[in-house]
Amino acid sequence: MSDGADAVVSHDDVILSVEAVTKVYPGTTALKEVSFVVHRAAVNVLVGENGAGKSTLMRIIAGAEQPTSGRLVLDGAPIELADSAQALRHGIGIVHQELNLFPNLSIAENVFLGREMTRGRIHIDANTQRTKVRALLERLELDLSPDTLVEELPIGQQQLIEIAKALAQDARILILDEPTSALSAAEVEVLFRVIADLKSHGVAIVYISHRLEELIRIGDYITVLRDGRITGHQRMARVDVRWIVQQMVGRETRDFARPVGHERGAEVLGVRALSLPKKGGGYLVDHVSLTLHAGEIVGIYGLMGAGRSELFECILGCHAEAEGEVVLAGKPLSGRAIAERVAEGVTLIPEDRKADALLPILSIGSNMTLSSLRTLARGFDIDPKHEQSRITRYIGELAMKVADWRLPVSSLSGGNQQKVVIARALMTTPKVLLMDEPSRGIDVGAKADIFKVMRELSVKGLGILFATSDLEEVMALSDRILVMSSGRVTAEFEAAEATQHDIVAASAVGRRAAASLHETDAVRA
Structure with missing residues (x-):
């Protein structure tokens, strides 16, 4: 071939x-x-x-x-x-993966938004729009009224409305x-x-x-x-x-060196049948079960929409509607708030550090200590010497390039900003570190530093669960590799046995295959 x-x-x-x-x-x-x-x-x-x-x-x-x-x-x-x-x-028309619909408008209004049909260039010709949209809906085999509000539709039908918008543009x-x-x-x-x-x-x-x-x-x-x-x-x-x-x-599968010299400890995180319902039916996280041991790095490989980020959010307690069980070091976390879970020893480094982790108007140091202020308090005040000592320690341990920790965090490069987020997480003394795309948007040097830190933390006994869409990254860092697709874990590999081909093939499992897996689980149950 x-x-x-x-x-x-x-x-x-x-x-x-x-x-x-x-x-x-x-x-x-x-x-x-x-x-x-x-x-x-x-x-x-x-x-x-x-x-x-x-x-x-x-x-x-x-x-x-x-x-x-x-x-x-x-x-x-x-x-x-x-x-x-x-x-x-x-x-030339495009239908983006991310929906671009207005939920409080009707199907017809969304389809012709910005290109409204008018009578005399003054009044919107709503009847003609409805007629054209009705024909588009029939073409898409959707038994819907053009006047239906988009917010009333399940996500799959909303996706088809996006396609109807493109079809209307010929x-x-x-x-x-x-x-x-x-x-x-x-x-x-x-x-x-x-x-x-x-x-x-x-x-x-x-x-x-x-x-x-x-x-x-x-x-x-x-x-x-x-x-x-x-x-x-x-x-x-x-x-x-x-x-x-x-x-x-x-063509070549690279042979990555992995950390040696320590054995994994006891199970530190157990996830049992964790699910997050999707609006309109189905699941964003679909009955996921996994384990993580102290001193182990488990990589989760998956592409956009696989459910990796949502899984981490469920483990941290961000979604009250999530179902299933999360056990941290033998303690059930189900029903506990995010702050309680962090206090017990689980913390998250989110995928989008700028939107979800950093406060750009605060200093580098303040961003680092934000989640551990209670441990720095002396009465009602922060102990400045203790604070400075911890900040200086983590700047050194993470090899941050920082002129002055009092400068705004926005003054740092992307790689050093990521190290600030990691420092904040480590200051909470976690047992489990969740890392969502830890090397996203950083240069090669900073990436190598972060990988080195992850290995060192695992040697010290920290359990690390990280998600990535980078094949080389998941193979370079992981002791075990889980593959997610359509909200489910579709494969698990010991890192030494994994190949790029097998991982990519497992990540491409379609919805029908995922549904088949679900049916098999139900039969076994």
């Missing part, structure tokens, strides 16, 4: 070409000389790991971003897209970013029928998904991105799952 882009392009059927596009952001190059073709009347699959550059490429095609260099060619002529509105005028090129992430099996079948109908009318579909079995079923062409570069382009009929995985992760 061929690896590359050999002889798959017939220029007669190419509607859009991306030619040698590079996109540079401050400190990073997201796309490097990318050339990508979109075939007319076909499903053009784009696949790659998180961070491979897919979203950047789609934003450029949809006009939301402009390339640093390179060009777009539509129908044989170069075009420049200043914004998304201009892309729409050229017939796009010649339609980009679908993870369109089945919130759909049931029946809704997926409806979507696939709609896509087949669009193809029959000459529409080019750009289809992004992590579900490999889904891609092989629906795709006509496949293009793989890795680290901002195209690694493969082929007709779908000529590839299989193994080819896709090889192009995504590379």
Whole structure:
């Protein structure tokens, strides 16, 4: 089977070409000389790991971003897209994975929002809008009134309303970013029928998904991105799952050195059938069970929407509606508030440090001590010598590059900000450290420092459970690896036995496979 882009392009059927596009952001190059073709009347699959550059490429095609260099060619002529509105005028539409609906407006109002049909350019022609939306709903096999408020719909139907918005724009090129992430099996079948109908009318579909079995079923062409570069382009009929995985992760599986010299201790965290219901039905976290031992690093690998962050939030007690059992060092935590769980010894380093962890107007030191002020108190006041001593200690232990801990935390680089968040967590003297994408948005040097700290903490007996979408990271750091997909744990590996191919394949388990797992569990129970 061929690896590359050999002889798959017939220029007669190419509607859009991306030619040698590079996109540079401050400190990073997201796309490097990318050339990508979109075939007319076909499903053009784009696949790659998180961070491979897919979203950047789609934003450029949809006009939301402009390339640093390179060009777009539509129908044989170069075009420049200043914004998304201009892309729409050229017939390029996009359905984002994240819903962009107004829940307090009706379906019809959402579909035509910003493009309202009018009478005499003054009054909105609501009746005509309803008629057109009713036809779109029938096309999507949705038995709904155009006047139904979006907030009354389950998440799967809301996803189909997003697709209805794109269909209403009569796009010649339609980009679908993870369109089945919130759909049931029946809704997926409806979507696939709609896509087949669009193809029959000459529409080019750009289809992004992590579900490999889904891609092989629906795709006509496949293009793989890795680290901002195209690694493969082929007709779908000529590839299989193994080819896709090889192009995504590379041919070589690197042998990562792992920490040695200590044995894992007793079980420090037990999670039993932990579930978080999803609005409209189903689960964000679907009956997850796992264990973590003292001195052990367990990595959770999963892609966007797998349920990793929600699992951590449930363990910390962020969702009162969560069901299941969490036991920390032999003590049940169910029903306890977040502060109580932190006091018992579990703490979280969130994925988005700027939004969920740091207070930019406070100093570096104040951000570090924020969660452990009680241990620094002397009566009603903070003991300044004790505070300074602890801050200085952790600045040294975590190798922070800090001119003065009294400066605002916003003055630090991303890597040093992450170290501040880690220091805050460690000051609570945890037994279990939950780390959600610990190396997100930091440079190579800071990443190496944080990995070193994680290893040292595990040697000292701390249990670490971390989530990542980076294959090399999960293999480099983990003693055990869990894979999550669609809210469930779909595989577990001892790190020494894990391969990149097996991990990626397990993360691509679709909803139907997850449902099958659920049914099997029910039978066993």
